[in-house]
Amino acid sequence: MKISLPPWPPSISITSLLLLLTTPILALSPRQNGCTNPTIRREWSSVSQAQRDSYTNAVMCMTRKPSKIRLSTSRFDDFTWVHRQMFGDIHINGPDILAQFLPWHRYFAHIYEQELQACGYRGSMLYWDWGQSASDPLNAAIFSDPAGLGGNGVSSPACQYIPGNRVARQCVVSGPFAQLRPAYYQGSTVPHSLHRCFNCGSPTMFNASWTQAVVFNVLLQSTYNRFSTELYIGPHLSIHDAIGGDFPTTTSPNEPLFWPHHVQVDRVWWIWQNLDPANRMFQYEGKTVIGNSPPTRAVLADVMHVLGLASDAPVSQVMNTEGGFLCYRYDGL
Ligand SMILES: [Cu+2]
Numbered sequence: 001m002k003i004s005l006p007p008w009p010p011s012i013s014i015t016s017l018l019l020l021l022t023t024p025i026l027a028l029s030p031r032q033n034g035c036t037n038p039t040i041r042r043e044w045s046s047v048s049q050a051q052r053d054s055y056t057n058a059v060m061c062m063t064r065k066p067s068k069i070r071l072s073t074s075r076f077d078d079f080t081w082v083h084r085q086m087f088g089d090i091h092i093n094g095p096d097i098l099a100q101f102l103p104w105h106r107y108f109a110h111i112y113e114q115e116l117q118a119c120g121y122r123g124s125m126l127y128w129d130w131g132q133s134a135s136d137p138l139n140a141a142i143f144s145d146p147a148g149l150g151g152n153g154v155s156s157p158a159c160q161y162i163p164g165n166r167v168a169r170q171c172v173v174s175g176p177f178a179q180l181r182p183a184y185y186q187g188s189t190v191p192h193s194l195h196r197c198f199n200c201g202s203p204t205m206f207n208a209s210w211t212q213a214v215v216f217n218v219l220l221q222s223t224y225n226r227f228s229t230e231l232y233i234g235p236h237l238s239i240h241d242a243i244g245g246d247f248p249t250t251t252s253p254n255e256p257l258f259w260p261h262h263v264q265v266d267r268v269w270w271i272w273q274n275l276d277p278a279n280r281m282f283q284y285e286g287k288t289v290i291g292n293s294p295p296t297r298a299v300l301a302d303v304m305h306v307l308g309l310a311s312d313a314p315v316s317q318v319m320n321t322e323g324g325f326l327c328y329r330y331d332g333l
Pocket residue numbers: 083090091105
């Protein structure tokens with residue numbers, strides 16, 4: 001099913017465009033491999049407070065579980081450690097987006113969802129639709145104390161800082177993660193408070209890098225390479241930088257916002273795929289390694305390494321969220 005998108009900026013409203021885009025997505029049913037009842041991933045602010053509490057409690061539960069990969073730190077820290085170890089294979093270097101950025105993080109979130117559920121969480125992963133709160137991000141539900149993941153960091157005697165580190169000295173002292181003490185920071189083992197420093201980086205929370213218009217421009221890209229690059233360097237990277245503290249680092253899974261953020265990245269990919277599934281569901285290309293020349297070309301048989309968190313798996317297994325070993329979809333645009 002192929003949709004012709006109008007050029008941006010069109011004279012029609014975003015709402016009209018959303019309707020245009022939503023209809024064919026809902027009509028799709030690319031189900032296979034026994035995925036007859038996919039779970040539905042919803043937006044953070046659209047679920048009940050009980051579900052949000054269950055989610056944040058499950059995150060803290062993981063901090064009390066032993067490592068699954070023979071580290072001396074917690075199950076929570078396993079994800080940070082693996083992300084740090086794999087960093088160079090799953091991100092970008094200079095202008096080169098690495099092909100595994102999208103599928104690897106999709107698989108990573110799938111594994112995390114299972115760990116949350118093992119800690120009593122009954123829902124599926126939640127996403128933070130940045131575009132909805134782009135005009136007033138500081139008041140987004142996801143940054144509120146009782147309803148979200150806590151707000152900005154502050155300078156406080158309650159902070160456990162990172163000795164000698166230049167990271168902005170602000171930590172989260174209220175909300176569900178006031179007691180969170182991630183074990184790793186970049187290459188060091190250094191238990192510390194969750195650091196956040198809104199607007200301390202560049203770009204800031206208010207540079208409009210993740211408005212709906214920006215997301216639509218990302219969706220207009222016609223190849224996997226262009227699409228994933230625009231998504232990576234645009235809203236994805238801007239938000240890591242704007243939140244500051246632990247988030248713009250190789251150890252970014254220290255920041256619980258990592259998951260709703262990356263699940264939204266995954267959702268934008270899912271929308272892009274489903275706008276033209278015949279051409280895009282398994283469209284995969286790009287470099288597999290930084291800096292090699294001529295570049296190694298990525299193929300669907302390339303293996304995603306997760307270092308013991310789960311089985312390593314070929315990229316082909318996660319291209320379709322309702323096939324391979326995944327079985328979920330999103331609640332729409
Ligand atoms: Cu990452």
